Amino acid sequence: PRIFNKRSFYIPYGVRQLELFPEKMKGRQLNVCFLGRLDLLKGVDQLKKINDILESKGVLVKWTIIGKGPLEQMLLDQWKGNEHVDFVQPGSSGQVYQLLQKQDVFVLPTSFEGTPVSILECISNGVVPIVYDLPGGIRDVVKEGIVFRVELDDAAGIAEKILVLDIG
Numbered sequence: 402p403r404i405f406n407k408r409s410f411y412i413p414y415g416v417r418q419l420e421l422f423p424e425k426m427k428g429r430q431l432n433v434c435f436l437g438r439l440d441l442l443k444g445v446d447q448l449k450k451i452n453d454i455l456e457s458k459g460v461l462v463k464w465t466i467i468g469k470g471p472l473e474q475m476l477l478d479q480w481k482g483n484e485h486v487d488f489v490q491p492g493s494s495g496q497v498y499q500l501l502q503k504q505d506v507f508v509l510p511t512s513f514e515g516t517p518v519s520i521l522e523c524i525s526n527g528v529v530p531i532v533y534d535l536p537g538g539i540r541d542v543v544k545e546g547i548v549f550r551v552e553l554d555d556a557a558g559i560a561e562k563i564l565v566l567d568i569g
Contacts, residue, residue, distance in 0.1 A: 433462045435465075439466075455560050465489060473488075505566065506529050508532075533555070
């Protein structure tokens with residue numbers, strides 16, 4: 402028992418909770434973000450599709466895509482000329498939190514995930530997550546009433562949830 406005495410310790414996730422959530426202003430354009438690695442498993446190829454569905458229904462949102470990864474150039478090309486999207490690569494978690502405090506909705510269309518810290522970061526900053534309903538960590542963390550879960554690969558389902566929040 403004493404062998405492990407000095408090697409066992411507690412490491413918190415490090416997700417800071419805001420003391421006061423920023424007020425969201427009704428009637429203004431929704432701020433929607435993605436936070437994560439820019440690759441296929443995280444579903445970044447779904448983001449433009451979600452935006453196109455929203456635009457086809459007359460809803461414009463302001464996107465902030467936070468992260469870097471192998472699909473960065475593809476995304477830049479895909480969104481070229483769209484003035485409603487910003488790509489950012491913050492240098493610290495403090496900068497991530499500053500960005501999140503300006504967001505309303507977090508979209509994570511991932512097809513493979515454990516327990517994403519990004520969901521916890523968004524919830525702790527008052528951002529409503531919309532995620533695919535995956536078994537495992539996501540179902541453990543994102544209970545009904547806290548976030549929206551939609552069926553896997555249902556970009557239209559994510560757009561519908563954003564519409565609900567836009568109307569609300």
